[in-house]
Amino acid sequence: MKIEEELDAEDRLISEWEKRRYIPRPGEPQLPPQLSDMAEKTTEDVMKELNRLPFFMTELDETDGEGGENETLEALKSLAYDGEPDEIATNFKNQGNDCYKSKNYKAAINYYTKGIEVDCGVDTITSALYLNRAACQLELKNFRSCIEDCKKVLLIDPKNIKACFRSGRAFFSVQRYEEAKQILEYGLTFDPENKQVKDLYQQIVNKEKAIEEARLKKEREEQKEKMRLDILKNSIKLRHFSILKSSRPAEMLEDAKIRLENETDYESQLIFPAMILYPTTDEFDYIAEISELATPLEILELVLNRPKEWFEDPKHKNFSIKKLECYMETESGGLVKVGKKLSINNALMNDKPKAPLFDNSLRLYVVPKVEAPEWISKWNKDIALSKRQA
Structure with a gap:
């Protein structure tokens, strides 16, 4: 807005200059040589001349109009050191x-x-x-x-x-x-x-006080977290649980964690996620948390709580608790059958064969009994081992 006002003012000044420009009539005196030179110049040229005079300057012009030095301006500058x-x-x-x-x-x-x-x-x-x-x-x-x-x-x-x-x-x-x-x-x-x-x-x-309080708080939290991890580590070690990592874990297991129900008591039950895999139909279920004391039977009752329409699908005709068997993968890359009434922690604590947790979670294969022999015969240990983190 200010720029527009300045431009309008300049336009008004130019217009007024044009109106008052001296043009001698017959018998009237001519202008003095200095003013006569100005009279022959355009309005734009006159404004440029004025701008070289410090009093009228609207922008800095350090030249004399012909590439030389603006002596008047330089003289004024020198006054600053006078x-x-x-x-x-x-x-x-x-x-x-x-x-x-x-x-x-x-x-x-x-x-x-x-x-x-x-x-x-x-x-x-x-x-x-x-x-x-x-x-x-x-x-x-x-x-x-x-x-x-x-x-x-x-x-x-x-x-x-x-x-x-x-x-x-x-x-x-x-x-x-x-x-x-x-x-x-x-x-x-x-x-x-x-x-x-x-x-x-x-x-x-x-x-400084706030910074120190924040430092101490962070230190206490770090100590608490270290204690929690130490207790968790010892509780897993006492149970003889083995934990392996996949080379490409499932997305939902990337941040999977094992925890104690009471993080200060190593004897309280362990809680972890579970992947329930149905290899014969290429399907799976994910359970965010289960207890180590849970049994495959309890897990099946949970995941098979589905609408009637699901069981009417031909590929699910043998998906009833009595017709299903459960397996876990072993450290050596093989398979071990798990009794439906056996608690998960008992299955994990067995040393021979040793069934580990994968990516901090239970991996349980569920297969219809009639299809189990064929599925087991196609199981490849080398492929299973290749999917693990080196």
């Missing part, structure tokens, strides 16, 4: 302050830097320039530059409380808490009631 060094430095400081008030921090830094480069030799001015530049650096999150400027202030004025405060904020922002506290503590030695410094110091103390 006067005694302390006057020049003060002038740059004041210009920087104006930019700071309008939140033009980069321009303010430029002016303060020029003031510092004057090297006026007046400590109060030099100190103020560094201090004000530090304030800009803080606003721009140039924290290390802020700290450096504050150090220079304190070398000149050791009791400058603002330098202590600003460097404390900068140290705090880069998480150098101890250094932040040290500089604030130093400031409080000569200005003990400074509210800003005291509040910032307390903020840092609170932050």
